[in-house]
Amino acid sequence: MRDQENNANQFFMRGQQGFKAGNYQTCIKDLIYAQEIFSSIGMKEQSAHALFLTAQAYQNICQYTQARQFYVLAFNRYKELNNLHKIGECTLVLGIIYREEGDFKKSKQSLAEAIEVFTTLNDFEKLADSWRILALTYQIDLNQYSEHPMHSISAYRKAILLYKKIKQLEKKAETEHDLGHILISQSKYHDALEVFQDALNYYKKQNDKEQIIPISILIGRIYFELGKKPKAKDYMHKAINEMKKYDYSPEKINLLKQSIIAMFSS
Numbered sequence: 001m002r003d004q005e006n007n008a009n010q011f012f013m014r015g016q017q018g019f020k021a022g023n024y025q026t027c028i029k030d031l032i033y034a035q036e037i038f039s040s041i042g043m044k045e046q047s048a049h050a051l052f053l054t055a056q057a058y059q060n061i062c063q064y065t066q067a068r069q070f071y072v073l074a075f076n077r078y079k080e081l082n083n084l085h086k087i088g089e090c091t092l093v094l095g096i097i098y099r100e101e102g103d104f105k106k107s108k109q110s111l112a113e114a115i116e117v118f119t120t121l122n123d124f125e126k127l128a129d130s131w132r133i134l135a136l137t138y139q140i141d142l143n144q145y146s147e148h149p150m151h152s153i154s155a156y157r158k159a160i161l162l163y164k165k166i167k168q169l170e171k172k173a174e175t176e177h178d179l180g181h182i183l184i185s186q187s188k189y190h191d192a193l194e195v196f197q198d199a200l201n202y203y204k205k206q207n208d209k210e211q212i213i214p215i216s217i218l219i220g221r222i223y224f225e226l227g228k229k230p231k232a233k234d235y236m237h238k239a240i241n242e243m244k245k246y247d248y249s250p251e252k253i254n255l256l257k258q259s260i261i262a263m264f265s266s
Helices: 002-020 024-040 044-060 064-081 084-100 104-121 124-145 150-165 169-185 189-206 209-225 229-245 250-265
Strands: none
Touching: 002 024, 002 044, 024 044, 044 064, 044 084, 064 084, 084 104, 084 124, 104 124, 124 150, 124 169, 150 169, 169 189, 169 209, 189 209, 209 229, 209 250, 229 250
């Protein structure tokens, strides 16, 4: 038995090293072999870790069916071990995979379970991540099946409050950006302005041109929809000034200028 354990550990370590190096196809074989030995000699915790890592490797090469199968196996093994944190991680990732596969019902069920687990554990970041992913699942489902958008909006808002609480400001801004778009699609322009403005304030502090410019343009367009043309022009010209500041090409700047002229001449 000691020899089997040593062999399993060697295969697991080699698989782990291959995973870290990005050699996913190779590491999968080592991890599966290690897991089979761990399982056969009753080493459930090591078996669960090998299953989880195998699932991650399959996910990283976009083989979602295999990834899902191994996450389910890992989930069941972690349930036997009563490892709540890993149970939560499995259900969170399964929620993402089910969504990728178009199974929105199972995605929502898995994410609801993740939310329950991370609430119990007081793991606020994972809880926020779960709400954010659930919001996106509702949003994608909305596009296909016209489910009520308030589910998505509510989930985004819960994620934002949690990210604010734990001072995960980058994730908060990213989530506000996502929420802003769905609010615009529902013509909730004042609410969209509020969340986009919060996101813009964060990105300005980070000097993030990739976000400052498009969000400034979005805010300008929202003000235009609200009939506040001076405010709309102000934000559009702020976007142009940011483009000049970051040395955008004259062609891109002129394109935005022409878009502004067309918008305000219509």
